[in-house]
Amino acid sequence: MFSQEKTKEFLLLRLKDNGGFGATPLLPSTLEDTYFGTLASFFLSATFFKEVKPKIKRFLFQLNFYDLHDPFKLYQGIKLYQVLEVELPSELKEYIKEKLTLWSLSEALKPARIFALWYLSKFINEKMITTALENRASSFEFKTLEDLFYLSEINHGLKDKYLDFVLRSQNGDGGFGFYPGTTSFLENTFYALKILSGLSIHRNVFHKAQHFIRACYNDDGGFARKPGGISFLESTAFSIEILNSLSKSMSI
Template sequence: MNPFTKIDQEKLLEFISLRQKNDGGFAAFPSLPHTLQDTFQAIDTLSVIENQLGGDNLVDSAKTKETVRYVTSSQAGGATGSMRLQYFIAEICRLLKIESRLIPDAIIFDSGGETDYEYGFHRKYFGLPPGDQVLDVNCLFRRKHLTCKDLMFFLKITSEKDRCTLKNKAVDWLRKCQNADGGFGFYPGTTSYIENCHYCLESLSILGQLPQYDHKTENFILWSQTTSGGFSRNIRAAPFLDSTWHAVRALRALQRLQDISG
């Protein structure tokens, strides 16, 4: 059964719409100013819901003239800033079908504090080499503090050959990240949070392997939806736009895995 049918879609859409500002951008909370990250996460969440549940032009409903103006003005300053910022702008343009005027050759390659694997992913997105040192499969599990986020971005940018080489070790490590509550920690032995579910399930989806407790995982994600419609990092936290985006992305990855397993 499609896990998306078990969420409160009406309340979720209301939660997102309340975070769209008068000038077109989206904010993490109604009283906060908009950011490009929140705007991307809101529109991408609408896109996933539309694809999974056949929503009625959910993405188009977010494409107001104010939003188009906001994104267009953001592109005007797009030659500076971090690669992550450039990625948000380009993805918003793709989702809203707005012409992207970002020119990769003109981007200032500032990592913006990103980890090397995340930075490598954003470089690859713009058609740039992620860097040979980033793709050294032999160094991956030698890292002192490898996280599930690192592993997800590594799997997105490495070759199919390298994925096959590390598959068994990666799957074992990811399954050790899962806790008895069904959620995942940042690395084995740490507390479950919704963003870690996204990173681990996305990685397992790339590798084509189910988590150890897939039914518990589904429940952990679904129980993180609050009465406001948004999702929290866990059942004891407050809902925010970023945790809602992570939850929806996690559900999408879980559905792919369930489809594979039949």
């Protein structure tokens, strides 16, 4: 049975003195772990998030954006500022503008990177780069649900277009694989349900998925990538966000 109190304990054990989150109680904080730990806290409880928010800001104020040479990490940093309701440094937009053209010209772009670049280009209102990335997203030959999720965040029309691909990726255990016929994992289930949100889908799809997510819950208060696995901040954040969304939209 999912326990909000146990999940709070799970998160607090990974919240460091500098305000960041670490993957385990013994490992140091990282931007990625702090991003997922913050999202998990935000979706878990407004009261709990209010409690940990001042501490997480401590990590944020120590974050040096100029050390972030990957667009997805920069995206995560910006989202932290927004979730924590902190005004972004004025010089940040200039830094993004300086790096954006170099990044967007890369040929070996994965969908997650295309999405991050698209988000950054919209953030600083670089319309030509935004349009170019939207065109690339529309023509990208994706392979996995993760790919489709990031591309559909840019082009919502892809959700309807590839609905059958998403539905065929659901397995008998209620979870979703990377693509049809592959093993269920929590992250794929998150991507699938985010794609399906807002579409006219039979409730049974969501009920089965909820069952799989709850089966990934561990006694330490965290969620694993699959039932019986080790708890991670990423899978915990994904699970809490989806369960929060399902409870509001379906009253389950």
